Amino acid sequence: MKKFAYSFPILKDKVEEWLNFAREVNTTHREEFNKMHQRIGVKKESWFLQESAEGYSVVVYTEAEDEHFMNKFKKDQSGFSQWFREQVSELQDVDLDFTTQMPEIVLDWKEKEE
Template sequence: MECITWFAPILPGKLEEWKALDAEMNGPRREEHARSRKRMGVVREVASLMQTPQGDFVCLFHEAEDLAKAFQTLAASDDPYDVWFREHLVSVHGLTAEMLQGPPPAEVFFEYRDAGGAA
C-alpha cells in the first residue's frame, strides 16, 4: 500500500467555495465520492484546512495500492461525479486533469512506521 501527503492552494477568494465543496462531498454527494474513490483504488483520504500568512491550503493524505494509477483514473474518468470534481479542482485549486496524469503530485522523502504497533 502506498500513501502520500500533499497540499494544494485554495485560490484567493475561493475559501467559501472550497468549504461548500467539502460540505457537498460529506453530505449529499458522499456516496458518489465513495464510489469515485473505489474506482480510483483509494482506501483512505483525509483533507484538512491549513490557513497561513501565505494563504489557505488544503492538506491531503491519500492511500492506495497504486497512487499513480489512482490519480490517472481520476484524470481520465468521464463519470459525471469525477467530471464535477475535476471542475472544482480547477476553479478552487488551479489544478488541471493534466497535472494528475503523471506520478502523484508530491514525492515522499521520509516515512516512519512502527512495525510492531497497531495501525
C-alpha cells in the same frame, strides 16, 4: 497500500466556497465520492485546511492500492468526477487533468510494534 500526501492552494476569495464544496462532497455527494474512489483504487483520503502566510491550501492524505490512482482519476469520465474536477479548478485554480504530480516520499516513520 501506498501512501500519498500533496497540497494545492485555495484561491483567497474562495475559502468559504471550498469549505462548502468539502461539506457537499462529504454529504450530498458522499456515495458518488465513495464509488469514484472504488473505481480508482483509493482506500482512504483525508483533507486538511492549512493556513500560512501565503494563504490557504488543502493538504490531502491518500492511501491507494497503487501509485496509478491519479492517472485512473484523470481518465474517470463519470459525471461526478467531471463535476469534482470543475469545482477544484474553479476554487483552487488547479487543473487536475494536467498539473498534478505526486510528490516523492522522503520520510515514513512508524512506531515500532512490539
